[in-house]
Amino acid sequence: MSAQDKVLEVKGLTKFYPVRLSFSESLRRKTTQVVHAVDGVDFDVKRGEIFGLAGESGSGKTTVLRAVLMLIRPSSGQIIYEGTDLAKLKGKDLKKFRTKLQIVFQDPYESINPRMNVYEVVSEGLFINHIARTEQEAEEMVKQALKDVQLTPPEEFLFRYPHELSGGQRQRVAVARALVLNPDLILADEPVSMLDVSVRAEVLNVLLAVRQERKISVVFVTHDLALSKDICDRLAIMYLGVIMEMGPAVELVAKPYHPYTQALIAAVPVPDPSGEKVKVLAKGEIPTNVSPPSGCRFHTRCYLAKEICKERIPPLDEASPGHWVACHFWREASEKYLKGEVKAVEDTTLV
């Protein structure tokens, strides 16, 4: 893979948040604790690829996305877009890149100004970034963007207000707002989780189409593994701020190497009453990331955990071509999973 094929490279990304001390704690001179929201994440996104970032709440997936956009400044690490490290830029220099990386937020009921009509919402960025000079110019671009997201005929939608649109249509307006700036990369944060099942595919198919036709890459943040298998080309599974496993989406879901990925997949229900039942393969609950477990972060819940897992952080290694895993015992785990030998946790009492 040559370097040109990569739209984005993220290297060693970390984001720590200090935990604010209460007044009495500061008097007692307690040391400030740190939330390890993202703790050393490396990945790249190829041109025209849909890259999924999946994990439970608190795994750091949204923080990664915001850091990539420089909406929050990372604590350390590099965000390389076309050879430039965005993490080093500020102000005007950074603004030049803003149009190239665009975001679609989770909730289209919150992310679109209710007092602006569709034309105003979509064209705003064109004027801010001096892409369009006249209203006519802007209108043509907005119409094209609306066509791209299948809001046709665009004339019919231009002067509608958000409350006149369904959830699926609103989210497509949000995608149009990103597309009109002609980005290389769209970062979508749970773009369909607020939408009804029957209209989700509208938005997903639009994302699939723009990637197909315009080679735009998409980073798709989601907690829905079933969906990521159908949408993403590659998928990374995050847990407590680190990537546990990364690989081709279909392969990763069918043959997960990491015990955590296995636990996630076994817990996803199947829409078929005669199908397999959900199983709980991981003990207890996700620990706090204020002081995450030593060694492998998953060792407190893992069915395979041994001494070494408490001591040494397993590196993210390429286990098979393109399929990366951070586990000392991935071979054993993978074998057990495929043979159906991973047992459900018996005592599920939460303490």
Place this chain on the structure above:
Amino acid sequence: MMRLEVLEVSDLRMHYKVEHGLVKAVDGIDFKLEEGEILGIVGESGCGKSSLALTLMKLLPYNGKIVSGRITVGGADLTGMKDATVRRDIRWKKIAFVPQGAMNALNPVYKVGDQIAEVIRFHKGASKKAALNTAKSLLELVGVDPARAKYYPHEFSGGMKQRAMIAMSLALTPSVLVADEPTTALDVIVQAGIVNLLLSLRKEFRMSIILISHDLALVAQMSDTVAIMYAGKFVEYGKSLSVYGHPLHPYTIGLLKAFANIKGPREKLTSIPGAPPDLLEPPAGCRFNPRCPYAKEICKEKEPSLQETLLGQLVACHFWKEIRDQRNREN
């Protein structure tokens, strides 16, 4: 084996009165629930599934009125019953309710154990100590360490809070549990834990559960029977195996095609065109007709009633036979 019916709902209609007219949120619902049965009610937002739950509990806001029908629990009809009687004899004792977002309903300034004990003291007149002990054993039953009874809600995780709410709903040993979206906002592994908990409660106490959800997969996992709800009505109803295996209503078929299956091959998902209707002015005829790929003239004029198929499935569509025959030809 004699089958025990614990709940019967017939021709239930509940309308909200709003400024611009009537919102027919529950519009002619019939079903029976047997002992130990899990009935899943699936629908999209605004289809009336939560309103149905509130109606069953008689927990309606001031502008919601039951306009017809019966809700029979243990031989008594709730619809005509006084609120005070429902509160004393029915709610929590016969039918318990875990509302949507229940885990946020815990009072932040009281210990969780005390909150559960309060229910027991109020309804059973138990002593403070006895009630707290019962609360602890209830927590244990739902898989929370009983030592946690003395903790406050903010010290609980989301999954624990949800389990505590289920424990509270079990305090007066109800025969029916109505659970409205019991796992939304929970992570998938936590959700799996709650699913297994509800299944074990059903098994251990022969409890009947009405599971309300938008998640087709969750309902498939748990329910014996399933009702697909659209615009205030059941459009398809039957044994889960037959509804999921041979869906006959175009809406059910569309929903299943829009839903990703983690165990299936990579598929292109399809959406149902349009959006769910406004219940203030639902479309004439079949309420699904503006979104339906099979719709013809008759669908705009005549509302289809629920008809029974040979397999005992109920479906409200003028063309269900054609859909069935077409599928049979394809297979």
